[in-house]
Amino acid sequence: MTIKKFGEKLNNEIAIALGFFDSVHLGHRAVINKAVEYAKVNNIKSAVITYSNNPFLTLGIRQKLIYAFEERLEKFEKLGVDFVIAQEFDYEFMQKDKNFFVDELLSCYDIKYAVCGQDYRFGKNGSGDVDFLKELFNKLKIDFEVLDFVKDNNLKISSSDIRKLIENGEINKANKLLGEPFFITGIVNNGKGYGRALGFPTANIKPQSDKVKPRQGVYITKTFIDQNSYISITHIGGRPTFRESEENIETHILDYDGDLYNRKIKIEFYDYVRPIFSFENKSKLISQIMRDVQTAKEYFRGDNI
Numbered sequence: 001m002t003i004k005k006f007g008e009k010l011n012n013e014i015a016i017a018l019g020f021f022d023s024v025h026l027g028h029r030a031v032i033n034k035a036v037e038y039a040k041v042n043n044i045k046s047a048v049i050t051y052s053n054n055p056f057l058t059l060g061i062r063q064k065l066i067y068a069f070e071e072r073l074e075k076f077e078k079l080g081v082d083f084v085i086a087q088e089f090d091y092e093f094m095q096k097d098k099n100f101f102v103d104e105l106l107s108c109y110d111i112k113y114a115v116c117g118q119d120y121r122f123g124k125n126g127s128g129d130v131d132f133l134k135e136l137f138n139k140l141k142i143d144f145e146v147l148d149f150v151k152d153n154n155l156k157i158s159s160s161d162i163r164k165l166i167e168n169g170e171i172n173k174a175n176k177l178l179g180e181p182f183f184i185t186g187i188v189n190n191g192k193g194y195g196r197a198l199g200f201p202t203a204n205i206k207p208q209s210d211k212v213k214p215r216q217g218v219y220i221t222k223t224f225i226d227q228n229s230y231i232s233i234t235h236i237g238g239r240p241t242f243r244e245s246e247e248n249i250e251t252h253i254l255d256y257d258g259d260l261y262n263r264k265i266k267i268e269f270y271d272y273v274r275p276i277f278s279f280e281n282k283s284k285l286i287s288q289i290m291r292d293v294q295t296a297k298e299y300f301r302g303d304n305i
Contacts, residue, residue, distance in 0.1 A: 102128070181222070
């Protein structure tokens, strides 16, 4: 998969999926899959457009991303996308009208097929829409498809709903709409050694600051180190037993005992286990962690994955 900046010319015929695809949920996947399928059948390349930053910040909206740009790239590659066309959503780009967008699109890319969702908008103040594109692509004899919303319980699947589910700790519901387990990536940093002292060493990470995080609590997770996955339990929040309120993300990885400092890991979230408690003493905390570990083991013995 190759990453190109928006406006950087491609010398390939392409089938392009239009959107932001901020969470790559089931609706986004349907759009991307159409472009990938068309490309394969017609022996051309597939492409996806996305933003390389958090556009909400440019719009003055304090909204966190479900997946950072690098995390979306991983998902696009798994879906078989050949090219990712990335645009930074800054103030200058925000002022460009719909004609600038389509002129750039058509002058830089040899588009044979385009697909988007029915709520796709572009250009200043969202002035461009699917009707505008239908007329344009029809004139140019470019195959164009607008997909209906993918729904869950008769409601459109949306990133905003998924974000709320994650923030509420309803990870299993969010995963159903995402089509895959929600995950967080980060570089392992030095912790304070509480877990190791208790017999449960943890890997501590700090994700990108504008990345959405699940509510505080303990979760059943899987941790990926290089290409290997391990059952894990992950703690998000403070450490009230040790009278610390600063939020941490730390994961205890079962059956792993290597040094992870300064290495990148990925943590997939599967289910919420419990809230964070302040324990009377360390022995009670150890007993609870042992129960959490057993819960994770039993989860993956079942039919949950």
